[in-house]
Amino acid sequence: MISIGLIGVGGICQVHLKNLVKMSGVQIAAVCDIDPHRAQEVGKQLDATPYTRYRNMLRREHFDACYVCLTPSVHGTIEYELAEAQIPFFVEKPVHLKLEFCEGVLNEVDKHNLITAVGYHWRYMDTTKAVKAFIAKRRITAVDGGWQGAIPEHALWWPQMKLSGGQLVEQATHIVDLARYLAGDIDTVFASGTKGAFADIDKYDIYDASLTNLQFDSGAVGVISTGCVASGTVPSRVGLTVSGRGWQADVKQRDGQIIHERGKRKLKDNAKDFIEQIGRGDAAFIHAVKTGKTDRIRSTYRDATQTLAVTLAANESMRTGEPVTVERFM
Ligand SMILES: NC(=O)c1ccc[n+]([C@@H]2O[C@H](COP(=O)([O-])OP(=O)(O)OC[C@H]3O[C@@H](n4cnc5c(N)ncnc54)[C@H](O)[C@@H]3O)[C@@H](O)[C@H]2O)c1
Numbered sequence: 001m002i003s004i005g006l007i008g009v010g011g012i013c014q015v016h017l018k019n020l021v022k023m024s025g026v027q028i029a030a031v032c033d034i035d036p037h038r039a040q041e042v043g044k045q046l047d048a049t050p051y052t053r054y055r056n057m058l059r060r061e062h063f064d065a066c067y068v069c070l071t072p073s074v075h076g077t078i079e080y081e082l083a084e085a086q087i088p089f090f091v092e093k094p095v096h097l098k099l100e101f102c103e104g105v106l107n108e109v110d111k112h113n114l115i116t117a118v119g120y121h122w123r124y125m126d127t128t129k130a131v132k133a134f135i136a137k138r139r140i141t142a143v144d145g146g147w148q149g150a151i152p153e154h155a156l157w158w159p160q161m162k163l164s165g166g167q168l169v170e171q172a173t174h175i176v177d178l179a180r181y182l183a184g185d186i187d188t189v190f191a192s193g194t195k196g197a198f199a200d201i202d203k204y205d206i207y208d209a210s211l212t213n214l215q216f217d218s219g220a221v222g223v224i225s226t227g228c229v230a231s232g233t234v235p236s237r238v239g240l241t242v243s244g245r246g247w248q249a250d251v252k253q254r255d256g257q258i259i260h261e262r263g264k265r266k267l268k269d270n271a272k273d274f275i276e277q278i279g280r281g282d283a284a285f286i287h288a289v290k291t292g293k294t295d296r297i298r299s300t301y302r303d304a305t306q307t308l309a310v311t312l313a314a315n316e317s318m319r320t321g322e323p324v325t326v327e328r329f330m
Contacts, residue, residue: 002064002289003029005087007054007078009042011155012092012119012278013069019279020067021046023286032057054078063087065115065289071155072097072170073163079301083108088115090285094173095304097165099312099327102305106329109301117285117297118304120177124280127256127267131242131249132182134258138244140183143214143222145240147172150230151201159204166206167226169311175224177299177307178240178251179214183222185306185330188215190323191314198228212314224314305329 002025006013009031020026032051033039043050051057058081066082068075068091075096082089083105095118096102109116122128149171157163164170168191180186193207207226214222230236239252247260256267271277284296294300306329313324 001025001027002286003027003062005029005057005061005063005066006031006042006048007033007057007066007068008070009033009038010069013042013067015275015278016067016069016090016282017042017046018275019282020286023283025290026286029063030057030061055081058082058085058087065089065285068092071157071163072165073157075101077101077104079105080108083112083114086112086114088285088289089301090117090119090282091301091304092119093177093304094165094169094308094311095301096308097169097312099305099309099329102301102308102329106302106305115285115288115292115294115297116301117281117288118299118301119278119281120174120181120299120304120307121277121281122174122178122251123181123298124284125251125269125271125277127251127269128178128181130265130267131251131256131258134247134249134260135182135242135244138247140216140218140220140242141244143179143183143216143220143240143242145172145175145179145222146225146227146237147175148225148227148229148237150236151198151228156203159198159201159206161205164206165311166210166315167228168207168210168212168224168314169308172224172226173307173311175238175240176310177304179222179224179242180303180307180310181298182240182242182251183216183218183220185217185328186214186222186310186326187217188323188325189213189310189314189317190215191317192321193318207318210314210318212317214310302329
């Protein structure tokens with residue numbers, strides 16, 4: 001039996017929990033949320049000890065692993081402290097808003113050769129796997145993706161730059177991460193954004209829409225767009241297309257396709273819902289904690305820090321109007 005602790009038991013943690021409670025040999029021993037009602041309620045549901053301060057929880061409990069499901073601005077030194085205590089952790093994306101904190105975590109993770117995983121679930125999709133296999137011996141020339149989505153309801157932190165980092169850092173990060181997973185690392189970004197269309201929303205100060213040009217190490221070029229456009233009858237448009245000479249491959253949230261010289265292949269993600277999509281990353285992490293074998297994990301803290309570096313460089317480029325070289329962690 002492995003013992004798991006949870007830090008932050010809001011929206012996405014509930015999705016992970018649906019997967020974790022079905023796994024054999026996994027016990028949720030304690031939960032922590034600064035919202036005392038939430039901590040009590042979730043603790044009661046799981047027969048786990050509730051805490052409102054993670055340090056108290058870490059002092060009193062002995063975990064084999066921890067989940068950290070916090071909004072971007074409140075990670076502080078939590079992952080550093082977990083790494084220092086040699087507790088393997090799964091953390092939700094984006095891993096932080098400040099790269100200097102991630103660097104400290106990475107040093108500690110390396111020191112202890114610690115297992116880490118991050119919730120970039122697009123890497124685990126069947127569509128992504130098919131595209132990854134298809135491009136293995138092909139040269140990507142262009143990457144074209146975006147997240148034209150909606151402002152998440154009830155997430156008051158989301159439209160505030162200092163709390164979320166903005167749509168590229170918080171939401172379209174999945175697409176930037178997928179671009180890196182398929183096309184390799186990004187050297188330079190050059191981005192622009194627009195503001196003002198949502199001035200009526202209290203404290204809204206993120207970009208309404210953005211375009212980020214990407215220059216990959218491989219020589220490929222790319223662009224990622226974001227926009228808060230979906231509402232009512234206007235659907236979201238989310239996904240990534242990679243292409244090269246004579247071929248094109250698309251990955252979307254549930255499906256995709258590959259078009260090449262010899263025809264067209266439709267792709268489908270076989271997970272029955274979002275919970276199952278998220279569950280693949282959970283299974284990979286728990287397998288690693290139980291066995292010590294990390295080969296199923298497709299997104300580590302180091303890799304996710306590199307994705308964060310790209311999106312933060314894009315924010316800097318939007319602010320300054322200049323191209324920005326991406327800081328390296330890989
Ligand atoms: N992988 C995905 O597709 C996916 C989907 C949704 C959200 N997310 C990510 O998950 C993260 C969390 O999002 P959410 O929607 O669950 O947010 P949420 O606000 O619903 O939950 C966060 C919880 O953390 C608690 N909290 C805040 N500070 C704390 C602290 N110091 N100690 C303990 N608890 C604390 C809050 O009270 C809240 O209950 C975000 O970074 C988001 O980007 C990922």
